[in-house]
Amino acid sequence: MAGRESSEAILRPKLAKCPTGIRGLDEITNGGLPRGRPTLVCGGAGCGKTLLGMEFIVRGAVEYGEPGVFMSFEEGVEELIQNMASLGFELEDLKEKRKIFLDFVFIERHEIEETGEYDLEGLFIRLASAVDAIGAKRVVLDTIEALFAGLPNELILRSELRRLFRWLKDKGLTTVVTGEKGRGALTRHGIEEYVSDAVIVLDHRIFNQIATRRLRLIKYRGSLHWADEYPFMIDENGIAIIPITSLSLDYAVSSERVSTGVPYQDQMLGGGYYRGSSILVSGTAGSGKSSLAGSFANDVCRRGERCLYMAFEESPAQIIRNMRGIGLDLEPWVEQGLLKFHAARPTLYGLEMHLAMICKLTDELKPSAVIMDPVTNLSITAGPREVKSMLMRLVDFLKNRQITTLLTHLSHPGEVETTTMGISSLMDTWMLVLYRESTGQRRRVLHILKSRGMGHSSRMTEFTITDQGIKLVEV
Amino acid sequence: MDEPKNKDPEKFDKALKQRHNDHYLLRLYVSGLSPKSRRAIENLKEICEEYLKDRYDLEVIDIFQQPELARAEQIIAAPTLIKELPPPLRKFIGDLSETEKILVGLEIKIPIEGGIS
Numbered sequence: 200m201a202g203r204e205s206s207e208a209i210l211r212p213k214l215a216k217c218p219t220g221i222r223g224l225d226e227i228t229n230g231g232l233p234r235g236r237p238t239l240v241c242g243g244a245g246c247g248k249t250l251l252g253m254e255f256i257v258r259g260a261v262e263y264g265e266p267g268v269f270m271s272f273e274e275g276v277e278e279l280i281q282n283m284a285s286l287g288f289e290l291e292d293l294k295e296k297r298k299i300f301l302d303f304v305f306i307e308r309h310e311i312e313e314t315g316e317y318d319l320e321g322l323f324i325r326l327a328s329a330v331d332a333i334g335a336k337r338v339v340l341d342t343i344e345a346l347f348a349g350l351p352n353e354l355i356l357r358s359e360l361r362r363l364f365r366w367l368k369d370k371g372l373t374t375v376v377t378g379e380k381g382r383g384a385l386t387r388h389g390i391e392e393y394v395s396d397a398v399i400v401l402d403h404r405i406f407n408q409i410a411t412r413r414l415r416l417i418k419y420r421g422s423l424h425w426a427d428e429y430p431f432m433i434d435e436n437g438i439a440i441i442p443i444t445s446l447s448l449d450y451a452v453s454s455e456r457v458s459t460g461v462p463y464q465d466q467m468l469g470g471g472y473y474r475g476s477s478i479l480v481s482g483t484a485g486s487g488k489s490s491l492a493g494s495f496a497n498d499v500c501r502r503g504e505r506c507l508y509m510a511f512e513e514s515p516a517q518i519i520r521n522m523r524g525i526g527l528d529l530e531p532w533v534e535q536g537l538l539k540f541h542a543a544r545p546t547l548y549g550l551e552m553h554l555a556m557i558c559k560l561t562d563e564l565k566p567s568a569v570i571m572d573p574v575t576n577l578s579i580t581a582g583p584r585e586v587k588s589m590l591m592r593l594v595d596f597l598k599n600r601q602i603t604t605l606l607t608h609l610s611h612p613g614e615v616e617t618t619t620m621g622i623s624s625l626m627d628t629w630m631l632v633l634y635r636e637s638t639g640q641r642r643r644v645l646h647i648l649k650s651r652g653m654g655h656s657s658r659m660t661e662f663t664i665t666d667q668g669i670k671l672v673e674v
Numbered sequence: 675m676d677e678p679k680n681k682d683p684e685k686f687d688k689a690l691k692q693r694h695n696d697h698y699l700l701r702l703y704v705s706g707l708s709p710k711s712r713r714a715i716e717n718l719k720e721i722c723e724e725y726l727k728d729r730y731d732l733e734v735i736d737i738f739q740q741p742e743l744a745r746a747e748q749i750i751a752a753p754t755l756i757k758e759l760p761p762p763l764r765k766f767i768g769d770l771s772e773t774e775k776i777l778v779g780l781e782i783k784i785p786i787e788g789g790i791s
């Protein structure tokens with residue numbers, strides 16, 4: 200049934216969309232919310248409903264020239280202005296310029312007595328006059344369910360709500376209606392009944408004591424959309440949804456080579472890594488994985504390109520010091536803004552949030568290479584399947600942007616080839632660094648296990664780490 | 675001195691004096707001349723004339739004409755009657771057809787059951 204619906208949707212004339220301007224949301228909705236129709240945004244307390252609604256209004260007013268009315272049933276106008284100021288939204292200013300209109304609807308149940316027949320014309324008139332005052336194209340009702348607590352007669356309320364949504368549609372207003380999550384239902388008072396076009400569910404879940412925010416589009420009538428769950432973040436610029444599960448395998452590929460930063464290693468690979476490919480360096484402790492990663496980072500920046508270095512084990516200062524010890528000075532690159540370290544303990548937040556964070560930083564920095572050193576510890580917070588799925592989405596995300604990705608992975612001696620969490624299959628190039636005993640000495644050895652689409656040396660190559668960098672010697 | 679329209683100074687003085695005991699200041703918010711609005715106005719006038727003669731001020735406000743007043747007074751339902759004086763402030767929604775409820779709510783009448791007899 201669902202399949203048929205979506206194939207019909209392709210044939211139908213394109214539904215008009217209203218871009219939200221919220222990072223990532225327009226991508227997963229294929230262009231925005233249904234124009235001139237209501238969308239329900241629901242979720243538990245503190246899930247980000249109000250913020251999503253407000254960002255829809257603010258971005259509409261600022262970026263799309265569409266004034267908007269925000270009708271709040273929970274927070275007062277002053278409170279809203281203050282709360283949103285911390286996210287960089289200057290409501291006061293927009294209000295004065297008549298780009299947005301804020302109205303706080305407050306009902307005190309115990310003050311009100313019913314004495315006969317009534318309707319909600321008061322609310323209608325307030326909304327209509329606000330819409331007319333600024334020529335609004337967008338409306339947010341946050342959350343209209345508060346009326347159920349304030350008004351005793353549910354029968355009147357329900358018929359008036361139906362009238363309200365009909366009015367909003369007739370007026371062609373793109374509306375976001377928020378609702379508090381109910382038991383076994385989307386909203387506490389079943390307002391999904393009135394909003395049949397699009398439903399977005401927000402969720403703030405705690406798993407393994409790590410909180411992750413998620414967004415899901417559970418319904419979007421007449422439009423193709425991605426049904427997955429997306430992690431999202433709330434930062435100083437509002438909501439950022441990371442559309443990372445939606446990618447297909449149809450990205451452009453480059454045959455351009457980028458240097459590994461180690462002269463002989465380039466030769467082994469027939470000229471370096473492919474730009475936009477994914478590289479896995481696995482190895483035992485102290486075998487030189489980070490040194491290979493550092494050499495690559497250094498070379499990326501030397502070419503004047505940007506590199507994002509996700510440090511999951513060591514602090515940036517420690518990495519810089521260690522690299523200096525092998526003749527690589529990364530500090531100037533950091534100062535020039537070419538190299539950006541982001542250090543985060545794997546346990547700091549969930550896998551999805553790590554992924555979301557990397558994607559967000561990538562979109563901000565626009566690097567040509569991303570390094571994750573090491574990915575091993577990510578499995579502390581999740582199982583190997585989750586890690587693999589996360590890395591798969593990450594690799595897809597980065598490949599789509601033609602970003603070369605280098606991951607390091609700590610393996611245990613003797614089981615190096617089997618302990619890579621199954622991620623080696625996702626990788627274009629897989630290299631192994633390990634110690635080998637020969638003539639009473641432990642030597643470092645580099646071995647290219649696979650490298651898609653390029654002739655490569657299959658020999659074990661000995662290498663040493665000197666104070667002038669990595670030196671490879673063929674054995 | 676500017677004098678408020680429709681209010682003679684004597685009555686105003688009297689109202690001031692009695693403000694805290696038995697003078698009623700009522701505002702009725704209606705939406706245009708809908709049947710509900712009309713009924714509410716008629717019902718309220720009847721009650722006032724019968725029980726509050728010479729000791730009330732009634733103002734009828736059309737929120738269609740003055741939506742900003744609807745906002746300022748937190749009007750959601752129409753009609754809404756607000757008893758501003760004497761305190762405490764009370765709100766009644768509906769066409770005011772349930773006379774008994776209003777009389778009790780306006781403290782003109784003491785509730786029969788469970789009340790002071």
